[in-house]
Amino acid sequence: xxxxxxxxxxxxxxxxxxxxxxxxxxxxxxxxxxxxxxxxxxxxxxxxxxxxxxxxxxxxxxxxxxxxxxxxxxxxxxxxxxxxxxxxxxxxxxxxxxxxxxxxxxxxxxxxxxxxxxxxxxxxxxxxxxxxxxxxxxxxxxxxxxxxxxxxxxxxxxxxxxxxxxxxxxxxxxxxxxxxxxxxxxxxxxxxxxxxxxxxxxxxxxxxxxxxxxxxxxxxxxxxxxxxxxxxxxxxxxxxxxxxxxxxxxxxxxxxxxxxxxxxxxxxxxxxxxxxxxxxxxxxxxxxxxxxxxxxxxxxxxxxxxxxxxxxxxxxxxxxxxxxxxxxxxxxxxxxxxxxxxxxxxxxxxxxxxxxxxxxxxxxxxxxxxxxxxxxxxxxxxxx
Amino acid sequence: xxxxxxxxxxxxxxxxxxxxxxxxxxxxxxxxxxxxxxxxxxxxxxxxxxxxxxxxxxxxxxxxxxxxxxxxxxxxxxxxxxxxxxxxxxxxxxxxxxxxxxxx
Amino acid sequence: xxxxxxxxxxxxxxxxxxxxxxxxxxxxxxxxxxxxxxxxxxxxxxxxxxxxxxxxxxxxxxxxxxxxxxxxxxxxxxxxxxxxxxxxxxxxxxxxxxxxxxxxxxxxxxxxxxxxxxxxxxxxxxxxxxxxxxxxxxxxxxxxxxxxxxxxxxxxxxxxxxxxxxxxxxxxxxxxxxxxxxxxxxxxxxxxxxxxxxxxxxxxxxxxxxxxxxxxxxxxxxxxxxxxxxxxxxxxxxxxxxxxxxxxxxxxxxxxxxxxxxxxxxxxxxxxxxxxxxxxxxxxxxxxxxxxxxxxxxxxxxxxxxxxxxxxxxxxxxxxxxxxxxxxxxxxxxxxxxxxxxxxxxxxxxxxxxxxxxxxxxxxxxxxxxxxxxxxxxxxxxxxxxxxxxxxxxxxxxxxxxxxxxxxxxxxxxxxxxxxxxxxxxxxxxxxxxxxxxxxxxxxxxxxxxxxxx
Numbered sequence: 008x009x010x011x012x013x014x015x016x017x018x019x020x021x022x023x024x025x026x027x028x029x030x031x032x033x034x035x036x037x038x039x040x041x042x043x044x045x046x047x048x049x050x051x052x053x054x055x056x057x058x059x060x061x062x063x064x065x066x067x068x069x070x071x072x073x074x075x076x077x078x079x080x081x082x083x084x085x086x087x088x089x090x091x092x093x094x095x096x097x098x099x100x101x102x103x104x105x106x107x108x109x110x111x112x113x114x115x116x117x118x119x120x121x122x123x124x125x126x127x128x129x130x131x132x133x134x135x136x137x138x139x140x141x142x143x144x145x146x147x148x149x150x151x152x153x154x155x156x157x158x159x160x161x162x163x164x165x166x167x168x169x170x171x172x173x174x175x176x177x178x179x180x181x182x183x184x185x186x187x188x189x190x191x192x193x194x195x196x197x198x199x200x201x202x203x204x205x206x207x208x209x210x211x212x213x214x215x216x217x218x219x220x221x222x223x224x225x226x227x228x229x230x231x232x233x234x235x236x237x238x239x240x241x242x243x244x245x246x247x248x249x250x251x252x253x254x255x256x257x258x259x260x261x262x263x264x265x266x267x268x269x270x271x272x273x274x275x276x277x278x279x280x281x282x283x284x285x286x287x288x289x290x291x292x293x294x295x296x297x298x299x300x301x302x303x304x305x306x307x308x309x310x311x312x313x314x315x316x317x318x319x320x321x322x323x324x325x326x327x328x329x330x331x332x333x334x335x336x337x338x339x340x341x342x343x344x345x346x347x348x349x350x351x352x353x354x355x356x357x358x359x360x361x362x363x364x365x366x367x368x369x370x371x372x373x374x375x376x377x378x379x380x381x382x383x384x385x386x387x388x389x390x391x
Numbered sequence: 392x393x394x395x396x397x398x399x400x401x402x403x404x405x406x407x408x409x410x411x412x413x414x415x416x417x418x419x420x421x422x423x424x425x426x427x428x429x430x431x432x433x434x435x436x437x438x439x440x441x442x443x444x445x446x447x448x449x450x451x452x453x454x455x456x457x458x459x460x461x462x463x464x465x466x467x468x469x470x471x472x473x474x475x476x477x478x479x480x481x482x483x484x485x486x487x488x489x490x491x492x493x494x495x
Numbered sequence: 496x497x498x499x500x501x502x503x504x505x506x507x508x509x510x511x512x513x514x515x516x517x518x519x520x521x522x523x524x525x526x527x528x529x530x531x532x533x534x535x536x537x538x539x540x541x542x543x544x545x546x547x548x549x550x551x552x553x554x555x556x557x558x559x560x561x562x563x564x565x566x567x568x569x570x571x572x573x574x575x576x577x578x579x580x581x582x583x584x585x586x587x588x589x590x591x592x593x594x595x596x597x598x599x600x601x602x603x604x605x606x607x608x609x610x611x612x613x614x615x616x617x618x619x620x621x622x623x624x625x626x627x628x629x630x631x632x633x634x635x636x637x638x639x640x641x642x643x644x645x646x647x648x649x650x651x652x653x654x655x656x657x658x659x660x661x662x663x664x665x666x667x668x669x670x671x672x673x674x675x676x677x678x679x680x681x682x683x684x685x686x687x688x689x690x691x692x693x694x695x696x697x698x699x700x701x702x703x704x705x706x707x708x709x710x711x712x713x714x715x716x717x718x719x720x721x722x723x724x725x726x727x728x729x730x731x732x733x734x735x736x737x738x739x740x741x742x743x744x745x746x747x748x749x750x751x752x753x754x755x756x757x758x759x760x761x762x763x764x765x766x767x768x769x770x771x772x773x774x775x776x777x778x779x780x781x782x783x784x785x786x787x788x789x790x791x792x793x794x795x796x797x798x799x800x801x802x803x804x805x806x807x808x809x810x811x812x813x814x815x816x817x818x819x820x821x822x823x824x825x826x827x828x829x830x831x832x833x834x835x836x837x838x839x840x841x842x843x844x845x846x847x848x849x850x851x852x853x854x855x856x857x858x859x860x861x862x863x864x865x866x867x868x869x870x871x872x873x874x875x876x877x878x879x880x881x882x883x884x885x886x887x888x889x890x891x892x893x894x895x896x897x898x899x900x901x902x903x904x905x906x907x908x909x910x911x912x913x914x915x916x917x918x919x920x921x922x923x924x925x926x927x928x929x930x931x932x933x934x935x936x937x938x939x940x941x942x943x944x945x946x947x948x949x
Contacts (some may be wrong), residue, residue: 398746399634402665403543429634433640436726438623443871451621451630453630455527457627458904
C-alpha cells in the first residue's frame, strides 16, 4: 500500500483538528489530517453553536479572548460565512443565590477586560419582552456570539485544504508507532503515513492514542441533546442561558429556536451513537416554555446529538505529551470547545513550530491526570 | 386569477351545524366537521405564507405529512389546517399577527 | 400481561388486530387519524352526504366491509384514535393525545404506518393548487371537496387515471392525465404484470376509457412548469414527441407512486437496506414482517403492495406475534398469507418499472426549482454545496450544509428527489447517496405538550 510523508499528522477532523491544520498549513507545513468519518461529524458539528465568553473557567480567558478575535475575523480568514452573529449572551438568575453567583462570574470576566452589563428586574422585561416572570437578575455580555457548527468545521477544513493541507475523510487510524524522532501511522485501508509530529485531537477516541504512548486522561463520552423549533417571528436576539443550567437557547434570524438539553446523556463511541431520550426533549421544552412563555405554542421539529469528550475537572487537555516529544494533545473539551477551537488551533501551531505559545495553557496539561483527578461540581451536575 | 376565488370545490354537502370563523380578518362560513384547510380553500387559495420570502402556500399532502398548512391563531397558536376541524369563532391568520410582510 | 401495540388503523393494522382478537388477545390500536381506515380507506364522516358507490365504483363494497369489520372490532380492542406516536425509546412509546404528552410501554410492537405519495418536483410545484395525488383523493373522501374545478393529473402511477376517473364522476373537468413513463415502457412491463390485482386492472381499463372519453392522456411527458400568479393557472408539459403543450387548469394532482412512511420503524430500531427497484431505503424484514425481536412491520408502511397486500401482511405479522408468544399456529393459513403477500408485493415491483420513478428528469431539473418546501432550498443550492471541495457526498451532509430535509416534514416530501440529485451529482448511484434518517419527534410537537398536568 501507499506510504506518504508529512511534517505533521493530525488525528481527528473536528473543529480543533481543522483549525490546527489550517494554521500549520498556512505556515508552510505539509499537514495530513485524518478523520474516521467526515469532518465536523461529532460534537464540532452538532453542538449548540455558542461563542460564549462570560462565565468561563477563569484560567481560560486569555485563550478564549484570543479565540473570539479569530471568530470575529472568520470570513476574512477562512473565506466563507459560518453564520457568525455577535448576538451577545444573557445569563439569567432565578434567585438571590444565583444572582450572587452571576456577580462572581461577572467580576472574573471583567478582570480579563470583558464588558459585562448588569440588568435588574425592572429592565429585564423592558429590554427582552419575551422573558417570563422568573428571572430576578441577569448579566449581558455584548461580545459573546454564535455561529453555525454545521457550517464552521467543513469551511475551515476547506480553507486548510486551500492552504495545502491534505484532508483524508472516512479514514480510520489503526496503528500509531514511534518511528525515529517521528511517528508512523497505519490507516484502515493499509496505507501508511510517516510524520515528524503528531496532533491527537480525536475527541472521545483520543485516549486510545494517548495510551499508546503511556499516558491517559479519564475521558467520559457523552452527547449534548439539542433541539430545534419551527421558525417563529425573530425577536430573541441574545443567546440565553439560565445559570442553574436548566435552559440554554438562542433564536437564529431565520426564526428557529435552538435549544440545548441538560443533563447530558452518556454516549457510545464504539457504536458511534449519541441518543436523545424523549424525556430530555420534554424537559427542555418545559424549561423553554417557563423562561419564554410566549413560545408555548412553538413546535419542536427536530432533535440531534453527537459524541463529545468530558473530563472530570471539566477543562480540556491542551498541550504537549508528557511522555513523547513531538506528540501533542487537544481533546476533552467538556462541551465548551466550540468557542476556543480557533484559539487552540493557533496555540498548537505555535507550540509545534515555535516551541512555545504566548497564551498560558498550564492548567490544561495532560500530566495533571498522573495524580488523582479532581472532580468538578459542574461535572456532577452535567450528567444524569 | 383572483385570490379570493375558491381553490376547493365542494361536491358533497355536510349535514352539521354552520360554523363561522375568520381568516386574515375576513369572515368565513363552514360546517362543523370540515377541516380548517377545506374551509380556507373553499374561500380562497391561501393557508399560509412561507417564513422565508412570504410566498403563498395552500397545503400539499392534505394528510398531515408535509406540514405545509400550519396557520396561526389570533393568540399565537399553531394549527395544522388539514387535520384540525373547524371551531366556531376561530380567528386564523396566514402569518403571525403584527408580522405581515416582514420577510428577509 | 403482554402489551401488544399496533400503530396505524388502516387495512394492515385492522387485519392484525382482528387476528389477535380472534386468538383471545386485546391489542392497543393507536391511530393518528380521527376515523379508522387509513389514508386510502378512511371511513367517511357520517355527516358527509357522499355517494360512495358513485365515487368508489366496485371498491365501495370493500370499503364498507372494512368499516363493518372495524365496527365489530372496536369494542374488543383498546382503540386510541387521534393519537400521535412522536418518539420510541426502547420499549416505551411517547404519545401525544389532546395536546398532551404521555407514554405507553409495549412488549410487541406492530407498526403499520402506511404510505404517502412520492413526489418529483417541477418548476412552480410549491404554488397553491398543486396537491399530492393521494391528497386529492383524501380531499374528496374526507371533506367532500375537489381540489379544483379543472384538474390536471401528473406523475407516473396507475392511480392517476383512477383518481381522474373519480374526479370526473364527481363533476370535475379533467385537463389532462400526464404520465412521465413512455407507453412503450408500460407495454414492456406487461408480462410481469399478469395476475394483476384489481386496482391495476382498473387503472389500465380507465386509461383506455379516458382516451375514449376525450380526456387528453399523455405518456412519456417531461413536466416543464406549473404556471400561475400565486396559484395554479396551467400545467406546461413537453409531450412524448418533444412538443411543448399548455393545459389550463386550476389544480394539479401530483404523484409518482407511494413511498412507505418509515420514520417510526427507523426510531424503533429497524435496519434499512436500499431497494434498487423502488430506489428507496426500506426496513429489513423477514418473511413475516419481523424487523427485530418484538418489532413487526406491515402494510404499505414497510413495502408498497396495495390494500390486499396490506391486509394479508397485517394478518401475517399478527401470526408472527402469536408465534413469538408461543401460540400454536395454523401453518396452512400462514403459508397462504405469505404467498399472497409475496405475489402482491412482487407485482408492485413490476409496477415500479411500468410506472417509473423519473430519476433522469429529476437530475435534469433546473437550478431555481424548489427542492425542500419547508426550508425553501433550491436544487441549485444543493448542487452548489456538492460542488465545493470537501463537499457533501451523501444526503445527510447535503442536509447539514443546505438545510434541505431539515424542516417541519423532516424530508418526507423532498427526500426521494434529494437522493436522486445527490446520486446524479456524485455519479455513485442511489444507494451511495445515503438516506435521511427518521428522528423524533416524527411530527412537530408544541412546547405546551410537555407541560406536566397541574
